[in-house]
Amino acid sequence: MVRICGGMVLYEPEINLLKENISCIIDQLDVLYIFDNGSNNSDLIKKEVVNVYPKINYYFSKKNLGIAYGLNWLLKKSMEDNFDWCLTLDQDSICSSNMISEYKKYITYPKIALISPFVLNNSKFTLEEYKKLSLPDYEYITEPMNCITSGCLTNVKIFNNLHGVNSKLFIDFVDTELNCKVLDNGYRILRANRTYLIQQMGKAHQVKLFDWLYRKTKLNTFRRMKVATVYTDQRLYYSSRNSRYIRKNFNHVGKRTSFIFMSMYYCYFSLFYPKNRSRKAMWNSIIKGFKDYKYISGDQS
Known part of the structure; x- marks a missing residue:
């Protein structure tokens, strides 16, 4: 049986948006690991979020080590706990209710390292516009910038075999570096078009x-x-x-x-x-x- 967890890196999240994000995805996962990069509102995070959901495994860092470090920590933890796939998430992402069920259709496809949703960001694409699109059920991504970390189902073994991401990137182009590593090493990135993510970028x-x-x-x-x-x-x-x-x-x-x-x-x-x-x-x-x-x-x- 395939085991799927989630992993989220936090830094000073807006609590209501974070709660909405987690409520949309938590029931689709076995466990949700959270790496908190030293948020000043950590007490509120624990009270309003962590203590509400038994599936959350929360780790607090005393200082901000960056998204790249947090991502490496999450995928290492996923491997230690024997998970096959990890859904990586940003704190301001809203997942569709069918995300994991759609992803499961493709996890046995050959050389798949990453499975991504259709991303709606900053109102450039509305949900109504997305629903009207005539898209194939899935397609392969060859442009590294077309797959973001948030909402991406990551093959835990492949990620760790590729030695993760460069933690000195800190923030920005972390997902692009991972995508380049995946493609350079002969693995594939698949986008499942029947599921989506609503993402706010800045x-x-x-x-x-x-x-x-x-x-x-x-x-x-x-x-x-x-x-x-x-x-x-x-x-x-x-x-x-x-x-x-x-x-x-x-x-x-x-x-x-x-x-x-x-x-x-x-x-x-x-x-x-x-x-x-x-x-x-x-x-x-x-x-x-x-x-x-x-x-x-x-x-x-």
Whole structure:
């Protein structure tokens, strides 16, 4: 019998959203492991969440070690407890009620390392739009940026055989690094299109021009651009640093980690970020990250 657990990395979660997230998925799992990266509201997490669900196994770190470290910890714990697959989750993700039942259809397919849902993020795709799509039951993903950690069912043995992810990435492009490792080593990523995940990536800033163009043309390019994710300068530092690390270290990096794509991505941010953001500070962070990529070693933890 296949054993499936869940794993979630927390940092300062919004409690009501976290409760909604867990309530949607907990009954689909045997156990949910939570790695808390030093949240200041840990007492509230324990009271409102951990103590409510007997299936939760909660571990608290005294300091923020990053998403990459937490992911490695969760998958190592999953292996120690003899689980075959681990559903990795973000604290702000809402899973559909049929996620695990859909995933189970594909876990015996050859060389499957990761199974992903259809992702609806930042209102770029609404649930109503998703339901109207004519999609195959499943498809294989070859673009590493098209599979995120949240909502992804991960083969525990393969993950650990690949030595996990580089903990020095800390945050951003952690899932991309894993996807590149999977593809470079001859494994496959499958997307199950009959299940979905609602994901919030940073704060969303609506771009009215592209929203209007999408409504008029229905072109996917404008759909992707109609909502600009608002990241901190620190997040943009990690984005720039880690994307360059990916380009330098893997073969199956895809088009969306290329220097040209990332440069256009940051230019888009410059044009459509809220007016109160300092473009100078933003670009200083991006340039510093670009230079600092060399300090990320290949050591794992």
